[in-house]
Amino acid sequence: MQPPVQRRRLEPDERRSEILAVARTLFGERTYSAVSVSEIAQQAGVVRGLINHYFGSKRELYLEVVRQMLIVPPSVAENLPRTTTEERVSICVDRWLDVVERNREMWLSAIGSEAIGQDRDTEKILLEADEVATDHILQAAMMSDVVEGREKLRAMVRAYGSMLKAASREWLVRGALNRADLHVMLTTSVLHLLQTVFPAVHGND
Amino acid sequence: MQPPVQRRRLEPDERRSEILAVARTLFGERTYSAVSVSEIAQQAGVVRGLINHYFGSKRELYLEVVRQMLIVPPSVAENLPRTTTEERVSICVDRWLDVVERNREMWLSAIGSEAIGQDRDTEKILLEADEVATDHILQAAMMSDVVEGREKLRAMVRAYGSMLKAASREWLVRGALNRADLHVMLTTSVLHLLQTVFPAVHGND
DNA sequence: ACTTCTATTGACACTACGCCAACAACGGCA
DNA sequence: TGCCGTTGTTGGCGTAGTGTCAATAGAAGT
Numbered sequence: 001m002q003p004p005v006q007r008r009r010l011e012p013d014e015r016r017s018e019i020l021a022v023a024r025t026l027f028g029e030r031t032y033s034a035v036s037v038s039e040i041a042q043q044a045g046v047v048r049g050l051i052n053h054y055f056g057s058k059r060e061l062y063l064e065v066v067r068q069m070l071i072v073p074p075s076v077a078e079n080l081p082r083t084t085t086e087e088r089v090s091i092c093v094d095r096w097l098d099v100v101e102r103n104r105e106m107w108l109s110a111i112g113s114e115a116i117g118q119d120r121d122t123e124k125i126l127l128e129a130d131e132v133a134t135d136h137i138l139q140a141a142m143m144s145d146v147v148e149g150r151e152k153l154r155a156m157v158r159a160y161g162s163m164l165k166a167a168s169r170e171w172l173v174r175g176a177l178n179r180a181d182l183h184v185m186l187t188t189s190v191l192h193l194l195q196t197v198f199p200a201v202h203g204n205d
Numbered sequence: 206m207q208p209p210v211q212r213r214r215l216e217p218d219e220r221r222s223e224i225l226a227v228a229r230t231l232f233g234e235r236t237y238s239a240v241s242v243s244e245i246a247q248q249a250g251v252v253r254g255l256i257n258h259y260f261g262s263k264r265e266l267y268l269e270v271v272r273q274m275l276i277v278p279p280s281v282a283e284n285l286p287r288t289t290t291e292e293r294v295s296i297c298v299d300r301w302l303d304v305v306e307r308n309r310e311m312w313l314s315a316i317g318s319e320a321i322g323q324d325r326d327t328e329k330i331l332l333e334a335d336e337v338a339t340d341h342i343l344q345a346a347m348m349s350d351v352v353e354g355r356e357k358l359r360a361m362v363r364a365y366g367s368m369l370k371a372a373s374r375e376w377l378v379r380g381a382l383n384r385a386d387l388h389v390m391l392t393t394s395v396l397h398l399l400q401t402v403f404p405a406v407h408g409n410d
Numbered sequence: 411a412c413t414t415c416t417a418t419t420g421a422c423a424c425t426a427c428g429c430c431a432a433c434a435a436c437g438g439c440a
Numbered sequence: 441t442g443c444c445g446t447t448g449t450t451g452g453c454g455t456a457g458t459g460t461c462a463a464t465a466g467a468a469g470t
Contacts, residue, residue: 009417009466031324033238036457047419052459119236155381156390159372166367167360176360181406185361185398188405192397193390201386214435214448241426252450257428 008045016054019044023065028109032062063121069110070129073099077136085141086191092140093186097179100168108172111165133161141194149202156193156201163189213250221259224249228270233314237267268326274315275334278304282341290346291396297345298391302384305373313377316370338366346399354407361398361406368394 010018022044026035037058041048055061076095080088100107134157138144146153164186171177177185215223227249231240242263246253260266281300285293305312339362343349351358369391376382382390 007418007464007466012417015417031237034324037459038457048458049420049460050418053418056459058458119239151381152386155375155379156372159368159375159390162371163364163368167364170360170364174360176356177406181357184405185364185402188402189394189397192394197390197393201382201389212435212449217448220448242428243426253427254429254451255449258449261428263427 012054015046015050019046019051019054019061020064020068023061024069024106024109027062027065028105037061059121063125066110066122067125069106070125072129072133072136074132074136075099077139080140085194086187088140088142089137089190090183090187092136093183093190096164096186097168097182100172101179104172108169111169130158130161134158137161137190141190143194149198152201153194153198156198157190160190160193217259220251220255224251224256224259224266225269225273228266229274229311229314232267232270233310242266264326268330271315271327272330274311275330277334277338277341279337279341280304282344285345290399291392293345293347294342294396295388295392297342298388298395301369301391302373302387305377306384309377313374316374335363335366339363342366342395346395348399354403357406358399358403361403362395365395365398 019040023035023040026040026043037051038048040061041051044051051058051061055064076099077092080091131154134154135144137157137160138146138153143153167177167182167186171179171182224245228240228245231245231248242256243253245266246256249256256263256266260269281304282297285296336359339359340349342362342365343351343358348358372382372387372390376384376387
């Protein structure tokens with residue numbers, strides 16, 4: 001007699017999440033093209049076609065994974081005390097480090113998939129995430145409503161975001177920096193950008 | 206009668222470069238998996254199998270492209286005057302901006318392929334390039350032979366490198382920052398890291 | 411128990427990749 | 441000049457991955 005691996009019929013949402021969970025893991029540890037849909041299907045205990053049924057194509061499934069992993073919890077910039085900019089930014093950075101430390105591997109594989117400027121869709125998702133992060137920082141610095149030179153300001157903060165990610169990786173992966181180091185570095189750097197560089201740059205056409 | 210497209214027999218090196226040139230273009234404008242070897246072969250006026258002959262596999266060809274695009278010209282940190290750290294760093298940043306501006310599209314597609322932590326090979330190539338860039342900066346800042354806290358220092362500079370890339374992108378692609386802005390931002394930021402953050406962080410275990 | 415709905419399956423068509431034996435262009439040698 | 445060996449180059453074969461779709465079979469409602 002056959003092993004009783006009869007087909008399970010699940011709610012679409014449930015099946016969807018099961019597949020997504022597997023995909024998240026595999027895409028996290030290998031390249032896009034090094035992961036086959038068959039493999040995802042197999043590990044999810046499902047036939048390959050079903051994945052196309054739920055997500056359309058492999059690429060769409062991948063984008064869904066990236067999207068899901070890049071949600072930055074808004075808690076990072078919420079309920080900040082009404083003190084100095086310095087202190088607010090410091091708290092914000094601290095919360096960020098908390099989030100990253102807690103979701104270590106998930107966050108790592110999230111930024112691991114960074115393929116900037118390669119295809120429109122991935123790029124769009126990443127850019128959106130960056131904008132959200134930028135909002136958080138500006139909010140913490142109480143500079144959300146700067147209008148003059150707004151774009152320059154945002155551009156600088158976006159660039160800073162890259163350093164933030166890179167530094168976090170240095171901490172988590174290589175261990176070359178510890179948490180306290182990061183805190184100092186990230187806090188003072190963004191303050192330097194906002195309080196020194198931005199005013200200096202502000203005039204240039 | 207057929208067009209006289211008889212087969213050309215070239216020197217291996219020459220054929221190799223022709224294929225690489227096409228591959229560079231295509232991988233530059235589309236994702237790895239969105240570019241087929243057949244397409245590269247076609248545009249290079251060559252049969253698909255020949256590419257396997259020269260590069261082994263598609264992935265190896267890709268890695269070759271990435272490797273070739275990431276060579277940072279050492280001229281950036283060469284022959285710097287023996288003046289203050291500030292001025293030397295300033296010159297270094299300026300030269301960097303020159304390089305980037307001149308090789309605009311090539312550089313953009315180079316960093317476009319950044320896929321950190323995805324597969325070992327790509328990661329390795331990127332890390333090596335980062336180390337070289339770090340050397341340049343430390344050399345400019347006359348801090349090449351710092352021993353105490355060397356790893357922290359390098360880690361910070363590597364992280365700074367990410368900001369440098371991101372800021373350059375902001376300049377070239379979005380135009381949100383101009384060259385003068387970048388110069389101020391990049392120069393003062395790295396000085397801030399080296400002269401303020403590094404000493405502050407130095408003690409922490 | 412029967413029907414209905416739809417989640418799930420299996421098979422088909424197509425494309426892409428790696429491999430390999432056969433072919434032919436070019437340089438050497440008589 | 442004409443043959444000949446080296447090797448750059450080709451075309452085709454086998455396999456694996458992807459997307460589509462009609463057919464199947466759980467599960468819920470009657």
